[in-house]
Amino acid sequence: MSDVREAGQDSPANTPTVAKAASGVEGSSGLTIGVDVGGTKIAAGLVDGTGKIVAEGRRETPATSPPEIVAAIVEVVKELRSRAEGREVEAIGVGAAGFVDASRSEVLFAPNLAWRKEPLKEAVQARTSLPTVVENDANAAAWAEFQFGGGHDVDDMILLTVGTGLGGGLVLSGELYRGAFGVGGEVGHFRVVPNGHLCGCGNRGCWEQYASGRALVREARDFARSSPSQADALLELAGGKADRIEGPMVTKAAAAGDTAATELVQDLGRWLGEGIATLAAVLDPAVVVIGGGVSEAADLLLEPARNGFWRQLTARGHRPTLEIRPAVLGNEAGIIGAADLARRR
Numbered sequence: 001m002s003d004v005r006e007a008g009q010d011s012p013a014n015t016p017t018v019a020k021a022a023s024g025v026e027g028s029s030g031l032t033i034g035v036d037v038g039g040t041k042i043a044a045g046l047v048d049g050t051g052k053i054v055a056e057g058r059r060e061t062p063a064t065s066p067p068e069i070v071a072a073i074v075e076v077v078k079e080l081r082s083r084a085e086g087r088e089v090e091a092i093g094v095g096a097a098g099f100v101d102a103s104r105s106e107v108l109f110a111p112n113l114a115w116r117k118e119p120l121k122e123a124v125q126a127r128t129s130l131p132t133v134v135e136n137d138a139n140a141a142a143w144a145e146f147q148f149g150g151g152h153d154v155d156d157m158i159l160l161t162v163g164t165g166l167g168g169g170l171v172l173s174g175e176l177y178r179g180a181f182g183v184g185g186e187v188g189h190f191r192v193v194p195n196g197h198l199c200g201c202g203n204r205g206c207w208e209q210y211a212s213g214r215a216l217v218r219e220a221r222d223f224a225r226s227s228p229s230q231a232d233a234l235l236e237l238a239g240g241k242a243d244r245i246e247g248p249m250v251t252k253a254a255a256a257g258d259t260a261a262t263e264l265v266q267d268l269g270r271w272l273g274e275g276i277a278t279l280a281a282v283l284d285p286a287v288v289v290i291g292g293g294v295s296e297a298a299d300l301l302l303e304p305a306r307n308g309f310w311r312q313l314t315a316r317g318h319r320p321t322l323e324i325r326p327a328v329l330g331n332e333a334g335i336i337g338a339a340d341l342a343r344r345r
């Protein structure tokens with residue numbers, strides 16, 4: 001068996017064979033509720049021990065009022081309990097778009113919600129009389145992909161969510177990695193370009209500014225403004241206005257074979273792959289799972305990511321190579337992961 005692998009070739013001999021020590025479910029097999037609290041909506045589900053959502057509920061997020069957010073969570077939990085058909089609901093997991101403290105009780109800060117040091121666990125627990133855990137939403141999604149999705153067969157996995165921004169979560173040696181203060185795993189904010197594009201976090205040159213939907217839109221609009229004659233397919237989708245180009249238009253034009261759009265998605269994939277090489281040098285995961293809206297471009301994105309990864313990987317050819325795989329659970333990963341973490345509380 002050769003230890004050299006060409007980029008983009010998946011031979012079975014090089015497929016990671018690390019088996020998860022305990023596949024299947026460790027906690028109970030009863031029902032738990034997962035709640036995914038985002039900036040605009042609260043999505044919740046009643047989830048069984050195999051990660052299957054048996055009932056779902058939704059509310060708008062009253063983002064500016066912490067007590068109203070709690071009230072909306074309590075309300076959707078109540079609704080789902082009434083739909084459990086007599087089965088016991090054991091616990092609640094809340095995935096929140098923000099920094100969650102190491103004891104998984106408090107939301108320290110949420111960029112798109114009015115939460116500042118919000119004692120969310122206590123508030124939900126007191127009003128539902130159900131044990132509650134709070135987790136960062138990207139961590140919850142990573143846990144779901146690890147248990148039931150793209151990382152189900154390995155012990156070390158990183159989820160990268162390529163949406164408007166670039167988020168993610170780390171599962172290392174079978175455990176969700178939170179860091180000393182609970183706020184680790186912010187993969188989108190290591191610097192890849194000195195003095196690069198300004199990031200929402202206040203720094204410049206973060207990976208998110210090159211490998212995200214926002215980056216794709218910025219590059220596509222720039223390209224359409226500077227080379228309109230080569231961007232005719234993109235401009236047509238955007239009603240002739242470069243400023244109206246959005247991410248899904250680029251992936252759509254790329255899927256239809258447009259050269260400019262394909263190159264834009266390929267550039268994004270290359271940035272993604274090069275950053276994965278950096279993560280691999282530090283953390284050595286067996287699998288990197290790619291989710292989020294932009295990942296709907298599938299191999300148009302993943303193939304350049306694999307190539308970019310391979311070109312940048314340290315000591316390539318002299319080490320086993322991780323796999324880059326698409327996510328399996330889509331938008332429901334946050335609900336499923338939060339519910340499963342509640343089961344294992």
Ligand SMILES: [Zn+2]
Nearest residue numbers: 189199201206
């Ligand atoms: Zn940043």
